[in-house]
Amino acid sequence: MSLQRVLVTGAAGNLGRLMRPRLARPDRILRLLDLAPLDPPAPGEQVETVTGSLTDPEIMAAACADVDAIIHLGGLSREDEWSRILAVNIDGTHTVLEAARAAGVPRIVLASSNHAVGYRKVGEAGADGLPGESTPRPDTYYGVSKATLEALGSLYHERFGMDVSCVRIGSCFEKPADVRQLSLWMSPDDCARLLEACLATETPGYRVMWGVSANTRAVVSLREAQEIGYVSHDDAEYFADQVPPGELPEYIGGAFLETPLGQANPL
Template identity: 45%
Template sequence: MPADRTVLLTGAAGGLGTLMRDLLPPYGYTLRLLDRVPVPDVPDGTEAVTADLADREALREAVRGVDAIVHLAGISLESTFESILDSNIRGTYHLYEAAREEGVRRVVFASSNHAVGFLPRPAGEDAPPLPVEAPHRPDTFYGLSKCFGEDLASLYWDKHGIETVSIRIGSCFPEPTTVRMLSLWLSPPDAARLLHAALTAEDVGHTVVYGSSANTRLWWDLSSARALGYEPRDDSEPYAAKLVAEQGALDPDNPDHAHLGGHFCTNPPRWPH
């Protein structure tokens, strides 16, 4: 997809959405912003829609006329199953139905490392990176909703021809804040590079990729992301010495350190918080 196109950005008022509102337009995209709460500081000339994913009529109107969708909306931490069902599962279904009805043929879906959170983390310098083909092993209802989103995207490609890149995002913050995050960190500039690659690569069908920077301590295989044209430029290693000194090295005997999902496997943060 050429870069000079209109993209619907859902979850535009959230943490990642706020970062991408500034970082995606330089790639040539005109953004249409959507969130269930009013998006703050909307630039002049940018369209913003306040609507819930449960409002199918408003959602279809928001989708109408866009060239692609970057779907970041939904609950981003653990919650009750009912809340996750309404927001992340039904909401994502409503989004794909709106895309189908309005003829939008490219979606980038914000999946998560928590879709495979119970995979054992690689331990040791010689441990192979985790492959993207690993089976789903969700660590929470939140992670389960991301498994659903990936499989829904696969269905809509096979049945309706809607292409999706599902990105299993690690931790996207201005800088890593934990030792675990040194292996999963996705810098905001690299996140924009990855979204741009996912929006512009040809013939993606339904592709699943891991989303992180080129971290020295990387746990997973970025080859499917690189195949889209993604070239990460950042590395968490400059933050490593300080974080390890403050928090200590990862301990394989600590249940919070044993799996890819970290403390989501044992004591997940709840939403709202």
């Protein structure tokens, strides 16, 4: 049996921890990279671990050796000072892509964010929802870093033929926490389904898509994700009676629009 080796950056982060058991397969080795400690392998889980920063070119060169695909989840996950956003999220993504190019890795999935288009108005695209390919309107330095991640992915596809999927994640937690997340939530199981679709698509290209579940209150489109085979099984509406009452924000970015630029945001 031929084994597929997939490098996952940010494997010790919240999303990395959610995805690790869901991406494990008998025919796959997960190479897990993070600065933080990683949990030991579960029974039957095939993993390799790399301790280090995705901003370190030598670490990334070693991590990319003999890899079939990369799922890039690493980086700062909220607003922070510009120098840190630049070093980790922007320069770090360039380091990951350049290491992948040098190693001949053919496919990479980049974790983008709704905050790349945070200043898009909810409902501006009509009933079909905001397309995944909408041009950026970032709401923070963090959002700028995700728009830049998408642009770097486009460059590496066009220049080097790498298959690049940029996933604008809404909110991926076990369950939605507020009214906004009833529209933008993606269940962890659906997230894994979308990542698998990105890894399996037979048509190499560059694509930007929304990472959300098939929510009853959806304000974004699943068209681009569905075009590569993604089928959502979940809906945030199941949790609607557990969410505090409130109003859907005017803008996609929600409370991030009120975050002072460069200040760490606990959201």
